[in-house]
Amino acid sequence: MDTTVQVSRRRFLHVSAIVGGGLVFGFRIGSPESLAAADLLGGTTTADFVPNAFIRMMPDGIVTIMAQNPEIGQGVKTMLPMIIADELDVDWKDVRVEQAPLDTTKYTGQFAGGSNATPSHWMPMRRAGAAARSMLVAAAAQQWNVPVSQCTTASGVVHHRASNRRLPYRDLLDRAATIPAPDPATVPLKDPGEFRIIGTRVPNVDNPAIVTGKPLFGIDLTMPGMLHAVFEKCPVFGGKVASANLDEVRAQPGVRHAFVVEGGTALNGLLGGVAIVADTWWAARTARQRLRVTWDEGPTVQQSSAGFASQAEALSRQAPQRTLRGDGDVAAALGGAANVVEAAYHYPFLAHAPLEPQNCTAHYRDGKLEIWAPSQTPQSGRQLVARTLEMDESDITINLMRMGGGFGRRLYNDYMVEVAWIAKQIGVPVKLVWTREDDMQHDFYRPAGWHYLRGGVDAAGRIVGWQNHFVSFGEGDRFASSAAISPSEFPARFLANFSLGASVMSFGVPTGALRAPGSNGIAFVTQSFIDELAHSAGKDPVQFRLDLLGGAQEGAAFNADRMRGVLELVAERSGWGRQRHPRGTGMGVAFHFSHRGYFAEVAQVTVSPDGALKIDKVWVAGDVGRQIINPLNAEHNVQGGVLDGIAEALSQEITIERGRTVQSNFHDFRLMRMTEAMPVEVHFRITDFDPTGLGEPALPPAIPAVTNAIFAATGKRIRTLPISKTDLSWS
Amino acid sequence: MAVTLRVNGRSVTVDVPADMPLLWVLRDVLDLKGTKFGCGVAQCGACTVHVNGAATRSCVLPATAAQGADVVTIEGLSGDGSHPLQRAWQELDVAQCGYCQAGQLMSAAALLARTPRPSDADIDAAMNGNLCRCATYLRIRQGIHRAAAIAADGAGAGAGARNGRSGDSNL
Numbered sequence: 061m062d063t064t065v066q067v068s069r070r071r072f073l074h075v076s077a078i079v080g081g082g083l084v085f086g087f088r089i090g091s092p093e094s095l096a097a098a099d100l101l102g103g104t105t106t107a108d109f110v111p112n113a114f115i116r117m118m119p120d121g122i123v124t125i126m127a128q129n130p131e132i133g134q135g136v137k138t139m140l141p142m143i144i145a146d147e148l149d150v151d152w153k154d155v156r157v158e159q160a161p162l163d164t165t166k167y168t169g170q171f172a173g174g175s176n177a178t179p180s181h182w183m184p185m186r187r188a189g190a191a192a193r194s195m196l197v198a199a200a201a202q203q204w205n206v207p208v209s210q211c212t213t214a215s216g217v218v219h220h221r222a223s224n225r226r227l228p229y230r231d232l233l234d235r236a237a238t239i240p241a242p243d244p245a246t247v248p249l250k251d252p253g254e255f256r257i258i259g260t261r262v263p264n265v266d267n268p269a270i271v272t273g274k275p276l277f278g279i280d281l282t283m284p285g286m287l288h289a290v291f292e293k294c295p296v297f298g299g300k301v302a303s304a305n306l307d308e309v310r311a312q313p314g315v316r317h318a319f320v321v322e323g324g325t326a327l328n329g330l331l332g333g334v335a336i337v338a339d340t341w342w343a344a345r346t347a348r349q350r351l352r353v354t355w356d357e358g359p360t361v362q363q364s365s366a367g368f369a370s371q372a373e374a375l376s377r378q379a380p381q382r383t384l385r386g387d388g389d390v391a392a393a394l395g396g397a398a399n400v401v402e403a404a405y406h407y408p409f410l411a412h413a414p415l416e417p418q419n420c421t422a423h424y425r426d427g428k429l430e431i432w433a434p435s436q437t438p439q440s441g442r443q444l445v446a447r448t449l450e451m452d453e454s455d456i457t458i459n460l461m462r463m464g465g466g467f468g469r470r471l472y473n474d475y476m477v478e479v480a481w482i483a484k485q486i487g488v489p490v491k492l493v494w495t496r497e498d499d500m501q502h503d504f505y506r507p508a509g510w511h512y513l514r515g516g517v518d519a520a521g522r523i524v525g526w527q528n529h530f531v532s533f534g535e536g537d538r539f540a541s542s543a544a545i546s547p548s549e550f551p552a553r554f555l556a557n558f559s560l561g562a563s564v565m566s567f568g569v570p571t572g573a574l575r576a577p578g579s580n581g582i583a584f585v586t587q588s589f590i591d592e593l594a595h596s597a598g599k600d601p602v603q604f605r606l607d608l609l610g611g612a613q614e615g616a617a618f619n620a621d622r623m624r625g626v627l628e629l630v631a632e633r634s635g636w637g638r639q640r641h642p643r644g645t646g647m648g649v650a651f652h653f654s655h656r657g658y659f660a661e662v663a664q665v666t667v668s669p670d671g672a673l674k675i676d677k678v679w680v681a682g683d684v685g686r687q688i689i690n691p692l693n694a695e696h697n698v699q700g701g702v703l704d705g706i707a708e709a710l711s712q713e714i715t716i717e718r719g720r721t722v723q724s725n726f727h728d729f730r731l732m733r734m735t736e737a738m739p740v741e742v743h744f745r746i747t748d749f750d751p752t753g754l755g756e757p758a759l760p761p762a763i764p765a766v767t768n769a770i771f772a773a774t775g776k777r778i779r780t781l782p783i784s785k786t787d788l789s790w791s
Numbered sequence: 792m793a794v795t796l797r798v799n800g801r802s803v804t805v806d807v808p809a810d811m812p813l814l815w816v817l818r819d820v821l822d823l824k825g826t827k828f829g830c831g832v833a834q835c836g837a838c839t840v841h842v843n844g845a846a847t848r849s850c851v852l853p854a855t856a857a858q859g860a861d862v863v864t865i866e867g868l869s870g871d872g873s874h875p876l877q878r879a880w881q882e883l884d885v886a887q888c889g890y891c892q893a894g895q896l897m898s899a900a901a902l903l904a905r906t907p908r909p910s911d912a913d914i915d916a917a918m919n920g921n922l923c924r925c926a927t928y929l930r931i932r933q934g935i936h937r938a939a940a941i942a943a944d945g946a947g948a949g950a951g952a953r954n955g956r957s958g959d960s961n962l
Contacts, residue, residue: 088902133888133925146845263884270889271877273825273865277890313808342815344809415829415837415924416890464827464890465924496830692884696927700887703926721947726922734918737928 069598100123100483109233111192111241114144114185121230123150124162128167129177130436131266132414132466134692134755136177137490140185147250149373152214157265162438162458170460173471173573175753180687182751188484194242199235200227214256218356235477249517252325252687257734261657261692266462277520279493286421286489287316290348291478292334292503296357296719297568298325299333299386304353309336311322311352314343327570328504328541330448337486341493348560360568361719365409365508368716371565372510372531380529380561384655385547388557390514393525394588398518399596403589405513407581407781409714410506410574411721411729416464417499418475420679422483423490429456429483433476434463434504441473445480456480459531467704468573472504500689500729504572505714507533509545511585522577523608525557525581528585533571534564542577546617550586550653552617554608569716575704576713576756579654582761584709584781587650591768592617592777599667601649622683625745627651630668630681633743634662644668644790645676646772650764657757658745660682661702663765668774671712671789674765675738678702680758682742685749694754701758707732709763711784794854799825799867805854810818812859813849814838823863825893829922833886836921840864846901846917848903865893868900875945879937887925895921899935910937 078551097469109117125144141157147352162170168182193213200218201208204225216229229236244671252258269276294300301320309318309496334353338344375381394400421432429451438458446453474510479492494502510531518524526699533540545562552558574580592602605627612620627649631637636647644667651660664676688694710732712744715722723729767778775788805820815839816825826849829837833848840849841863868874872881876896881929886892890898895918902917906909909917913940914935923931 119909131884135889160936173862240874261884263881264886264889266889267881267884267886268872270892271865271880271885271896272869272872273893275824277827279828282822282824340815340819342819346808346810413924415827415835415888415922417828463888465888468926491826496832501955605877640884694926696884696887696930700925700927703928707926721862725832726830727832731835731922731924733920733922735929735933737926739929776799 063614068616073183074120074521075474078325078496092384095379109236111195111236112188114188115192116147117229117233118618119230119233121154122156123148123154123156123227124371126172127157128160130170130172130438130460130463131159131458132172132436132463132470134177134466134697134784135171135690136172137462138262139690139693140181141256141265142262143182144189146255147186147680148193149213149256152262154216159460159462162442164439165399170438172466175657175755175757176699178751179763180356183193184407186249187247190247190249191242191244192196194247195236195239196229198239198483200240203227203232203235204784206623256686258689259691262690263692275414276462277464278421278432279349279416281421281432281461281491283767284488285340287337288344289337289479289482289490289492290341290344290355290495291321291333291335291337291482291498292348293331293493294357295501295721296353296355297570298327298331298360299355299357301334302354302356302730304334304351306334306372309347309351312343312347315338315347319485321481324448326473327568328472330481331339331474334480335485337482337490337766342497345495351642352481355653357719363719364568365715366634366718368565369569375531376510376512376529378563381559381563383559384545385552386556387552387555387559388525390525390527390557393557394514394516397524398519400514400516401589401592401596402514403592403779405511405588405779407509407584408568408693408715409508410712411500411503411706411723412467412469413712413729413731414463414465414467414469417471417496417711419478419492419496421489422479422482423489424480424487429480430459430460431456431476431480432459434461434470434475435472435473435476436463436466436468436470437472438604439591444473446478448477449484454599467575467576472572474502475631486633496726497667498725500724503569503714504541505578506574507540507576509543509581513589515587517593517597521599521604523555523593526551526555527559528561530560530562532562532564533567533569535566540567542573543571544578545582548577548615548617549582550617553613554611566776568719574619575701576654576759578650579756579760580705581710583652583654584651584763586790587652587761588767588777588779591648591764591771595771601626602636604651605651614649618658622658622747622749623653623660625747626658626681626683629745630660630662630679633741634664634679635680636662641773644773645775647771648765648768648770650761650768652757652760655755655757656684656752656759657754659757659761661761661765663769665766665769665773667770667788667790669789669791671787673770673783673788675706675737677767678740678762680740680742681744682747682754682758683747683753684754684757686746687751687755688744689751694744697754698742698758701756702740702762703732703737705759705762706766707736709766709781709783711782713782725752730789792855794858796854796857797858797861799863802810807854809855810853813840813852813854813862816820816854816945817849823864823866827890827893829891834922835891837891837894837897838895839897839921841901844901846898846920864894868896874900875938876903876934877940878941879934883930883937885927885930885934891921891923894930895923899931899938902935903939903942909935
């Protein structure tokens with residue numbers, strides 16, 4: 061045993077040499093964390109080679125690669141290990157992927173959001189694989205007494221061509237552990253032409269478990285002695301418990317605990333409510349039916365969607381509270397325009413509604429807390445729990461669980477802090493599972509927005525001025541979460557005369573990021589209004605957009621050439637302008653830049669005379685740089701993003717009445733169903749830029765592509781979402 | 792109260808409240824976590840299992856109403872992932888988050904059991920009650936056609952996959 065420990069320690073000392081204090085591997089010399097890494101990787105034996113926090117190689121040839129980021133269905137658990145394995149130069153069939161826990165001593169950027177995994181981790185993952193490979197090559201060169209430069213690798217084997225000798229990695233593990241590690245910043249990387257895994261269609265590593273129903277998700281977790289919890293909060297956000305019939309609840313079958321949680325006032329923290337803990341979830345849920353709470357609902361009980369709409373309307377008749385941007389002289393430009401178009405656009409609150417209801421499991425004992433969290437932001441979750449429970453973060457362990465969808469909902473860790481609080485009260489393992497109704501009525505909603513636009517075109521059909529008064533939520537000069545607009549939002553810096561002003565209403569609805577936050581509403585407005593201007597100018601909507609992109613000025617938010625590239629590509633692939641459609645059928649186009657990605661999309665729709673909408677097909681052209689890491693999953697993300705956006709646009713809306721959410725389940729908040737899913741044809745334009753992410757940027761243009769197609773088909777301009785609010789019938 | 796069921800071919804007797812849905816008996820009493828909770832009101836299909844061969848939403852079926860029934864869950868579709876649907880799902884990489892897929896597979900399996908070569912319309916009719924929040928529908932449809940072809944090949948029919956309505960790609 062002693063020998064084993066010493067060898068492990070020595071290996072980690074070698075590992076530490078790789079790091080050089082850098083962030084890529086994050087090991088500290090001889091630190092408890094580095095030894096803990098051995099535990100994390102299932103314990104080292106003398107024969108294993110653990111070159112860094114991502115890789116463990118065993119003598120049987122199996123390579124275990126840690127997936128460091130939370131998996132919400134975006135495919136990151138497959139993609140990041142693919143990058144490591146390719147640079148390590150092993151066969152994918154020999155790779156086993158394990159989910160890493162939250163560990164800020166070893167990993168950076170362990171979150172799922174902002175389509176960030178690819179741009180943040182592309183190079184660090186390559187270097188992690190390449191560093192390990194170089195140690196294995198050096199070990200072989202040493203054994204053969206030949207220069208490293210004469211050795212090549214392929215499929216987990218080092219080859220010395222001159223002598224035609226080969227050594228599989230598995231026979232080099234001991235020696236590799238003695239090799240001084242390279243500086244990750246300068247370790248040689250593959251030429252992209254040598255990639256064998258990157259750029260190939262690799263299926264999700266969890267597929268076998270998914271199709272056989274193995275426990276995999278947060279909600280599937282179980283452990284000996286575990287109890288089950290439900291948590292009832294005030295339907296008015298931030299309300300508190302005045303009184304509750306706890307004794308009656310405690311008398312229900314199977315109930316072990318029922319207690320009031322005081323909670324705080326921050327809508328993104330622990331809110332007040334009643335916790336019920338029972339032997340089974342069904343017992344807890346049944347007891348909850350008997351729960352009677354008198355709530356102190358607080359001041360936001362007065363708020364409603366209708367009230368917000370009339371406030372927005374009133375604000376639109378005044379000057380914006382703030383000017384976010386003013387270029388040129390819009391008033392003069394519109395005064396001299398050949399045609400001026402004025403339009404008011406609106407999009408509603410939306411829920412995320414991931415199919416796996418919010419849940420989390422926690423166990424508090426001896427002053428320490430272990431959490432099994434389906435969270436997109438486990439580090440923020442740990443901070444929230446530490447702050448709320450007045451614990452040190454170092455006493456909280458967080459294990460990452462696969463999530464049944466995220467879409468931004470699990471960026472917020474309200475359910476984590478709830479179960480942590482409950483766990484601390486009861487001292488045994490406990491799993492909190494929300495009902496669908498809890499999830500629908502206690503979300504961090506995509507904020508509604510109102511845009512009051514004026515724009516003009518000259519006699520030649522060019523846009524001469526654009527003015528937008530955006531009415532949103534916030535306080536003073538601060539927007540509420542995900543309720544902002546950027547002063548550089550397109551078409552800023554593409555037009556000489558441009559103004560963007562904003563007014564905000566104060567409110568008490570929790571809001572947050574929904575897939576492609578901001579963009580998922582703004583693209584609808586901008587690309588619809590461009591379409592209105594194109595039609596008023598009598599111009600083809602694609603050509604009109606190409607002309608607009610041609611006006612890019614210094615300081616524009618994106619590369620206009622890349623956007624022109626995807627716009628031209630999607631026009632070509634969709635056959636834009638090459639056929640005349642009968643009345644009732646039409647094509648619409650839109651583009652949007654978000655999350656570093658360039659997307660242009662064309663939709664074709666058919667609307668029956670009685671107003672039934674069928675979306676026939678969507679064509680997508682995207683540019684996310686020079687490398688599509690996993691084309692299979694890339695295509696899925698794009699198709700899913702397009703269908704997600706269209707589902708939102710078709711019929712989704714959250715409304716607030718008497719301070720609470722009206723909708724409660726999938727009967728009144730409709731997700732897309734199979735019969736509504738149209739073909740989505742995906743094309744990527746490869747450009748020589750660093751690769752960027754795909755979880756989000758395909759979504760925003762899908763909505764205006766469809767609404768612009770509806771206009772082409774019927775002459776009906778959709779200015780309010782969801783589309784179901786507009787009668788599309790025509791004759 | 793005591794309920795006796797056959798679950799994946801094995802006879803089990805459980806003592807549960809009269810109104811406890813089959814879903815929660817499967818998940819929390821029998822520890823079969825493959826069947827998922829999504830909505831609790833038969834709106835999403837994540838909890839779909841076979842009860843006497845019929846695709847059934849287990850979240851609204853009291854276990855007592857299934858007394859004596861033959862119940863098959865995703866864990867019983869095959870022991871090893873070899874059912875044609877499970878093979879097709881992996882081949883086509885149908886899942887994204889994967890949460891709804893047990894329910895999708897069970898609905899699809901009931902369809903194929905009665906309609907071995909379903910049309911797109913058959914698939915729409917059988918599958919429209921199963922939500923997929925990631926919207927993997929294009930591949931679900933394709934996967935059912937592919938599974939039908941795998942099953943036909945396995946049965947010696949030798950037919951190739953019929954193309955479903957699906958997304959194209961240049962990749």
